[in-house]
Amino acid sequence: xxxxxxxxxxxxxxxxxxxxxxxxxxxxxxxxxxxxxxxxxxxxxxxxxxxxxxxxxxxxxxxxxxxxxxxxxxxxxxxxxxxxxxxxxxxxxxxxxxxxxxxxxxxxxxxxxxxxxxxxxxxxxxxxxxxxxxxxxxxxxxxxxxxxxxxxxxxxxxxxxxxxxxxxxxxxxxxxxxxxxxxxxxxxxxxxxxxxxxxxxxxxxxxxxxxxxxxxxxxxxxxxxxxxxxxxxxxxxxxxxxxxxxxxxxxxxxxxxxxxxxxxxxxxxxxxxxxxxxxxxxxxxxxxxxxxxxxxxxxxxxxxxxxxxxxxxxxxxxxxxxxxxxxxxxxxxxxxxxxxxxxxxxxxxxxxxxxxxxxxxxxxxxxxxxxxxxxxxxxxxxxxxxxxxxxxxxxxxxxxxxxxxxxxxxxxxxxxxxxxxxxxxxxxxxxxxxxxxxxxxxxxxxxxxxxxxxxxxxxxxxxxxxxxxxxxxxxxxxxxxxxxxxxxxxxx
Ligand code: LFR
Numbered sequence: 001x002x003x004x005x006x007x008x009x010x011x012x013x014x015x016x017x018x019x020x021x022x023x024x025x026x027x028x029x030x031x032x033x034x035x036x037x038x039x040x041x042x043x044x045x046x047x048x049x050x051x052x053x054x055x056x057x058x059x060x061x062x063x064x065x066x067x068x069x070x071x072x073x074x075x076x077x078x079x080x081x082x083x084x085x086x087x088x089x090x091x092x093x094x095x096x097x098x099x100x101x102x103x104x105x106x107x108x109x110x111x112x113x114x115x116x117x118x119x120x121x122x123x124x125x126x127x128x129x130x131x132x133x134x135x136x137x138x139x140x141x142x143x144x145x146x147x148x149x150x151x152x153x154x155x156x157x158x159x160x161x162x163x164x165x166x167x168x169x170x171x172x173x174x175x176x177x178x179x180x181x182x183x184x185x186x187x188x189x190x191x192x193x194x195x196x197x198x199x200x201x202x203x204x205x206x207x208x209x210x211x212x213x214x215x216x217x218x219x220x221x222x223x224x225x226x227x228x229x230x231x232x233x234x235x236x237x238x239x240x241x242x243x244x245x246x247x248x249x250x251x252x253x254x255x256x257x258x259x260x261x262x263x264x265x266x267x268x269x270x271x272x273x274x275x276x277x278x279x280x281x282x283x284x285x286x287x288x289x290x291x292x293x294x295x296x297x298x299x300x301x302x303x304x305x306x307x308x309x310x311x312x313x314x315x316x317x318x319x320x321x322x323x324x325x326x327x328x329x330x331x332x333x334x335x336x337x338x339x340x341x342x343x344x345x346x347x348x349x350x351x352x353x354x355x356x357x358x359x360x361x362x363x364x365x366x367x368x369x370x371x372x373x374x375x376x377x378x379x380x381x382x383x384x385x386x387x388x389x390x391x392x393x394x395x396x397x398x399x400x401x402x403x404x405x406x407x408x409x410x411x412x413x414x415x416x417x418x419x420x421x422x423x424x425x426x427x428x429x430x431x432x433x434x435x436x437x438x439x440x441x442x443x444x445x446x447x448x449x450x451x452x453x454x455x456x457x458x459x460x461x462x463x464x465x466x467x468x469x470x471x472x473x474x475x476x477x478x479x480x481x482x483x484x485x486x487x488x489x490x491x492x
């Protein structure tokens with residue numbers, strides 16, 4: 001018996017990939033068949049996703065998947081970043097390019113939203129952290145535009161791509177939870193608050209859960225990709241972080257995870273949301289995960305801080321080589337300059353070295369003087385933010401941990417993994433890098449009957465087939481002092 005093959009489409013903020021997973025009893029084997037850049041485009045002053053180029057990348061990847069499997073894949077699942085959406089008219093045509101969550105159109109909008117629904121009430125209803133990019137703020141910013149008036153439907157990014165591939169529309173639950181319009185306790189729309197904001201949640205097609213059937217590839221898609229039909233599309237944890245957390249190779253429940261990529265998403269997997277005022281003040285979010293879990297986590301700026309520095313240096317005519325920079329950063333003395341990696345001042349694109357330098361200067365820390373010093377400052381700051389998120393999440397939820405898992409691209413960053421182990425005072429298990437694709441593929445494989453079991457069983461399959469690295473903690477005292485200093489700097 002040949003193992004069944006599934007394609008995972010995993011779109012990140014800086015690149016997209018199509019990965020083929022062959023899954024049989026006791027085996028999972030991944031092959032990346034196509035990787036393509038995700039380059040946002042500023043048009044008329046608004047930052048957009050280049051959605052057709054992403055869709056072309058998906059088709060190209062499926063064609064590659066067909067070539068490697070004799071046209072025989074059993075299924076496709078799609079995950080991407082959260083919160084963003086496309087609007088469709090009454091005939092299903094896309095009305096304009098989806099706007100990027102880092103665009104400034106939501107500046108000042110949260111204030112308007114909280115005037116209609118106080119922040120505490122919105123948190124009690126949806127469990128979602130304050131972030132200017134949440135779908136709720138984007139929809140309020142879009143309300144009143146001719147485009148919005150013509151819209152009959154909103155599709156979150158993975159749902160939009162699935163609609164183009166299958167002709168069928170749905171709203172996948174884990175990603176729907178990031179809109180800040182859904183009640184994570186009931187898994188239903190929070191219509192009470194939505195109505196008060198002038199948002200009709202019926203613009204989102206019916207909800208579907210990870211594992212639900214989401215249609216078959218259209219005939220023209222089969223023809224274009226050389227795949228032999230029927231090929232089912234399965235709803236997976238379509239929020240990339242939901243798939244990444246499903247792909248954490250944890251044993252038992254006493255673990256924290258950090259999904260480390262453009263963002264660091266750091267937190268715990270819980271059975272139920274935590275919606276206390278303390279939790280809101282600490283800006284923890286309750287997103288839904290695979291199999292009814294809650295992803296209780298904090299958004300930390302992540303490698304975005306470095307990516308945006310690299311972009312700036314290249315723009316100034318001094319491009320840096322990433323490997324060289326990581327090696328040089330390891331030689332810079334630790335913990336000299338720290339910034340608050342949760343600070344939303346770092347959210348928008350723009351001159352990142354300047355913003356980091358300003359923050360260091362304001363705090364009285366030495367201003368990094370070369371790229372290696374910036375990189376060191378960034379990794380130390382991320383490790384400190386990881387520590388705070390891991391500690392605070394335990395305090396606020398009462399759920400203790402004894403291991404921290406780092407998954408995603410950041411699992412390859414040894415300096416960051418070791419600093420995180422030191423800062424947390426806990427062992428860090430790093431990998432797999434492609435956790436999101438693994439989570440995506442295993443949820444599909446289970447829906448097709450190629451594997452069975454609970455989320456814990458899927459994770460044990462990952463443990464048996466992938467080889468993570470372990471970093472043991474060393475001397476935490478320096479980090480205790482750094483954490484105290486950082487806490488003293490924050491406004492109360
Ligand atoms: C990571 C991620 C985060 C989400 C951010 C914006 O790729 O999906 O979980 O907060 O992107 O959508």
